[in-house]
Structures are given as structure tokens and as C-alpha cells.
Amino acid sequence: MTPISRDFAPPLKLIAPFFKWGVIFYLFSTLTLLFxxxxxxxxxxxxxxxxxxxxxxxxMIIIFGAMAQLIPVVLEVGHExxxxxxxxxxxxxxxxxxxxxxxxxxxxxxPYGGLFVLIAMVIFAFENMITLKKSTLKTLxxxxxxxxxxxxxxxIVLGFVMALGLVGGVDIDISYLLKAHAYAVLGGYVVxxxxxxxxxxxxxxxxxxGFDQKYVQRAFRCxxxxxxxxxxxxxxxxxxxxxIGYVLSFVGMxxxxxxxxxxxxxxxxxxxxxxxxFMIFAFFTLIVSLLCILLYFMTGxxxxxxxSMWFLILGFIAxxxxxxxxxxxxxxxxxxxxxxxxGKEKVPMLxxxxxxxxxxxxxxxxxxxVICGGMGLLFESDILFKAGxxxxxxxxxxxxxxxxxxxxxxx
Amino acid sequence: MCKVTKERVFEAISxxxxxxxxxxxxxxxxxxxxxxxxxxxxxxxxxxSTQGCPLHQMIKQWVEEATQKIEGVKDVEVEVVWEPAWNIxxxxxxxxxxxxxx
Numbered sequence: 415m416t417p418i419s420r421d422f423a424p425p426l427k428l429i430a431p432f433f434k435w436g437v438i439f440y441l442f443s444t445l446t447l448l449f450x451x452x453x454x455x456x457x458x459x460x461x462x463x464x465x466x467x468x469x470x471x472x473x474m475i476i477i478f479g480a481m482a483q484l485i486p487v488v489l490e491v492g493h494e495x496x497x498x499x500x501x502x503x504x505x506x507x508x509x510x511x512x513x514x515x516x517x518x519x520x521x522x523x524x525p526y527g528g529l530f531v532l533i534a535m536v537i538f539a540f541e542n543m544i545t546l547k548k549s550t551l552k553t554l555x556x557x558x559x560x561x562x563x564x565x566x567x568x569x570i571v572l573g574f575v576m577a578l579g580l581v582g583g584v585d586i587d588i589s590y591l592l593k594a595h596a597y598a599v600l601g602g603y604v605v606x607x608x609x610x611x612x613x614x615x616x617x618x619x620x621x622x623x624g625f626d627q628k629y630v631q632r633a634f635r636c637x638x639x640x641x642x643x644x645x646x647x648x649x650x651x652x653x654x655x656x657x658i659g660y661v662l663s664f665v666g667m668x669x670x671x672x673x674x675x676x677x678x679x680x681x682x683x684x685x686x687x688x689x690x691x692f693m694i695f696a697f698f699t700l701i702v703s704l705l706c707i708l709l710y711f712m713t714g715x716x717x718x719x720x721x722s723m724w725f726l727i728l729g730f731i732a733x734x735x736x737x738x739x740x741x742x743x744x745x746x747x748x749x750x751x752x753x754x755x756x757g758k759e760k761v762p763m764l765x766x767x768x769x770x771x772x773x774x775x776x777x778x779x780x781x782x783x784v785i786c787g788g789m790g791l792l793f794e795s796d797i798l799f800k801a802g803x804x805x806x807x808x809x810x811x812x813x814x815x816x817x818x819x820x821x822x823x824x825x
Numbered sequence: 826m827c828k829v830t831k832e833r834v835f836e837a838i839s840x841x842x843x844x845x846x847x848x849x850x851x852x853x854x855x856x857x858x859x860x861x862x863x864x865x866x867x868x869x870x871x872x873x874s875t876q877g878c879p880l881h882q883m884i885k886q887w888v889e890e891a892t893q894k895i896e897g898v899k900d901v902e903v904e905v906v907w908e909p910a911w912n913i914x915x916x917x918x919x920x921x922x923x924x925x926x927x
Contacts, residue, residue, distance in 0.1 A: 619845075745879070762844075
């Protein structure tokens with residue numbers, strides 16, 4: 415038998431644990447939401463703990479696992495040292511558990527957790543960079559990968575300094591560093607990465623071709639400059655520079671949305687599967703988040719800003735990731751177990767590898783959770799916020815079951 | 826004299842299905858040409874719906890294997906081109922209808 419070419423796909427046993435852990439952290443973070451109140455400050459240790467549980471545990475771990483597969487897709491070259499992903503995951507999991515325990519229970523654990531996370535991310539960024547050097551492509555998505563990795567490193571180093579500051583290792587002004595750290599990691603890494611990947615993944619899954627990339631090119635420039643402005647402005651306490659950065663981010667996100675609309679107009683595939691539904695909801699919540707942040711700058715009401723962040727993180731970012739799990743995980747399982755059987759026996763289609771009903775229930779619980787939770791924050795209603803958390807947790811249970819079934823499909 | 830025809834090659838490749846969309850490569854319009862020389866060597870010219878498709882290498886391999894199964898075929902070469910770029914107008918009407926494009 416001719417060996418199957420693996421030029422563009424790492425083995426399932428390497429990537430699957432990222433998705434397993436990511437979903438476990440998602441389940442845990444939606445459960446712990448039930449213990450929070452809709453009024454809070456970003457500087458509260460318990461809030462910081464939850465943010466790290468969700469953003470590092472769910473968002474980052476899933477993105478890292480996805481990047482193990484998507485970097486070769488985007489760069490059209492194989493990984494330089496794909497085996498480093500075997501090391502990255504345990505370091506990240508251990509680091510996250512220590513950090514969250516540090517925020518919630520014993521602050522002395524924070525620098526230890528931070529160190530593990532820092533090492534994992536340095537390895538990840540370094541492997542990405544040396545893989546990038548092999549690629550001859552100079553596409554916008556490639557440039558996005560470069561910038562996002564730079565911001566990831568800056569953000570994580572700053573995070574580690576903050577961890578040392580919180581236990582008294584170094585003397586720092588946490589409130590300003592927090593803004594620089596959050597903007598570099600969230601805006602500079604997560605949002606830039608999602609913007610870049612959107613350009614590859616959305617046209618690929620929706621079969622949209624021949625669109626002009628001018629809007630996203632401008633969006634991309636706006637985001638890079640804005641993150642730099644907020645980062646430097648926060649470190650040097652230059653408020654005016656930070657405000658220019660915020661405005662540029664807003665403009666960048668509007669341009670990005672316009673680009674998505676231009677891709678949507680050329681979409682050939684109109685099928686409304688769970689991925690398509692999640693994409694529509696993700697972009698809808700991004701619009702809501704932008705409207706909330708506009709309202710916040712006009713009114714200064716903290717709850718409006720909290721709602722904006724909620725719709726950005728649990729709405730846009732989480733929905734974008736959750737939707738793609740229903741595309742990426744079946745593909746990885748199919749590639750491992752069924753690709754060698756093509757032409758020899760009947761193999762399943764990717765959309766036959768998960769329960770449509772389970773995915774639909776998960777989608778609607780998630781939508782209800784995001785909307786109720788966001789409204790709870792906006793109106794500072796404990797009941798609405800708790801209802802939102804409950805819906806999200808129920809959706810997460812369905813996700814966990816679906817994911818487990820997908821990963822053992824065909825065994 | 827080689828008895829393998831272009832139609833026979835297309836028929837063989839039509840057994841290769843894209844697992845994401847569920848259609849075969851021929852009805853998707855991804856197979857542009859099959860050039861057969863007198864010695865029965867086959868040169869397949871095809872494209873993919875997306876550059877950087879993670880199945881790129883594998884689909885090439887499936888096309889090669891499907892063509893190789895035709896009786897009388899000697900060497901098979903599969904070339905993936907990006908010009909002209911694939912678009913939905915190249916697909917069969919049944920595919921366009923199923924995707925919801927028309």
C-alpha cells in the first residue's frame with residue numbers, strides 16, 4: 415500500500431489532546447461562572463483567575479492545537495519541529511492549573527504557573543518562526559502569523575513580570591501593566607490570529623472565491639498599530655496614545671467585519687450547518703461588542719464595558735472557535751482513520767462524524783448563554799447572569815459529549 | 826496503440842470524493858484535463874477549491890491511484906494548477922444546486 419502523504423497534517427495523537435483539554439477547561443470555566451457576580455473589577459484576583467482559566471485554558475489551548483494543523487495549511491510547508499507540541503501541552507496545562515490556583519487560592523503559585531506558561535509559549539512562538547522561515551509565501555495571513563507571535567511574546571513576558579509583582583518579587587504598577595498585557599495577548603495575539611485565519615478558513619469552508627482583500631489589509635494594519643500604541647501608551651502612562659490605539663482598534667474591527675461581509679456575498683455554499691450558524695453568531699456578537707464599546711466611550715458606564723468584553727470574548731472569540739471545532743476535529747479523525755481506506759471501502763463524510771442534534775442543542779444553549787450573560791452584565795442582573803452561565807455550562811456539557819464521540823469515531 | 830480514453834480517466838477519477846463537501850472531483854469541476862500519450866502514460870491536470878488545502882497531497886495521491894487502476898495505463902502524473910482558478914461555474918448543475926448556489 416502506498417503510504418499516505420502527511421505533508422500538511424500532524425498526527426491525531428499529537429493534536430487531539432489539545433482539543434480534549436481545551437474542552438475540559440471550557441466546561442470548567444462555564445461551571446465556575448456560576449460563582450461570579452455581574453458586578454466586578456478587572457483587578458480582582460478571582461476575576462483574573464477566571465479570565466486565565468478561559469483565555470489560556472480554552473482559547474489558547476484550542477488555538478495552539480489548531481495551529482499545529484493550520485500553520486502548514488496557511489504557510490504551505492510542514493512544521494520544522496512538530497514534536498514540540500508534545501511538550502507545549504503539558505507545560506501549558508500545568509502552568510494554567512498553577513496560575514488559576516495562584517489567583518484563587520495561593521498567590522505564591524502564580525510565578526511558577528507563569529513560568530511554565532511562558533516556556534510553553536516561547537517554544538510555540540519559536541517553532542512558528544522557524545517554520546515561517548521555510549515558507550516562501552508572503553500573504554497577508556503569513557504576516558498576521560508573524561505579528562501575532564511577536565505580540566504573544568511581549569504580552570506573556572509582561573504577564574510573567576506581573577506574576578512576580580503580585581507576590582512582591584518586583585515593584586510594579588499593576589493597573590497599567592494589566593492593560594498592556596491584556597491588549598498584547600487578546601488584541602495582538604488572539605484577535606489578530608482569528609482575523610488572519612478567517613481569511614483562510616472562512617473562504618475554504620464556504621467556498622468563496624475571488625474577493626478583494628483590501629479591507630482586511632487595512633484592518634490588519636490598524637490592529638497592529640493600535641496594539642503597539644496601547645502597549646507603549648500603557649507602559650509609559652500616555653493616555654492620549656492609548657486612546658488613539660483604542661480608536662484604531664475600533665476602525666480595524668469595523669474594516670474586518672466589512673471584509674467578512676464581502677466574503678459572505680461571494681459564498682457559494684449556503685448550507686446552514688453548525689459551523690455556519692456559529693460564524694453568523696460570532697460576527698453578530700462582534701457587532702454588539704463594538705456597539706457596546708462605543709456606548710461606553712460616550713457614557714463611561716462600567717457595566718457597558720463589561721458587556722462589551724463579554725460579547726467579544728464569550729461571543730465572538732468563543733463562537734468562532736466552537737464553530738471551527740466541528741470542522742477541524744472531524745477532519746483530523748477522518749484523516750487519521752479513514753483516509754487510508756479511500757478507494758478501498760466506503761468512508762464517512764466529515765459531517766456524518768458528529769450528531770447534528772447534539773451540535774444544534776449545544777449551539778442554542780451557547781447562544782442563549784451568551785445573550786443572557788451579556789444582558790446580566792449590562793443590567794447588573796444576577797439572575798440573568800446566572801441564567802447565562804447555566805446555559806453556557808449546559809452547552810459545554812453537550813460539546814464535551816460530542817467531542818468525545820467525535821474523537822473515538824471509527825475506533 | 827493506447828486504448829485508454831480521456832472519458833475513461835475522468836470516470837475513474839469520479840470515484841474520488843472530497844470528504845468535506847461530499848462530491849466527487851469530476852462533478853466539482855476540479856479535473857481540468859487528462860492527456861494520454863501513445864505509450865499510455867497519463868498526465869492529469871487538476872486544481873483544488875482552496876490553495877493550501879490540508880488534503881492537497883492526499884487528493885493528488887488518490888487521483889493518481891484511481892487513474893493507475895485503469896487497465897493499460899502505465900505512468901500517471903498529476904499536476905495541480907491554480908490558473909484558471911476554480912469557481913462554482915465549473916461544477917455540475919447538480920453540485921451548484923446541492924450547495925445552494927443557484
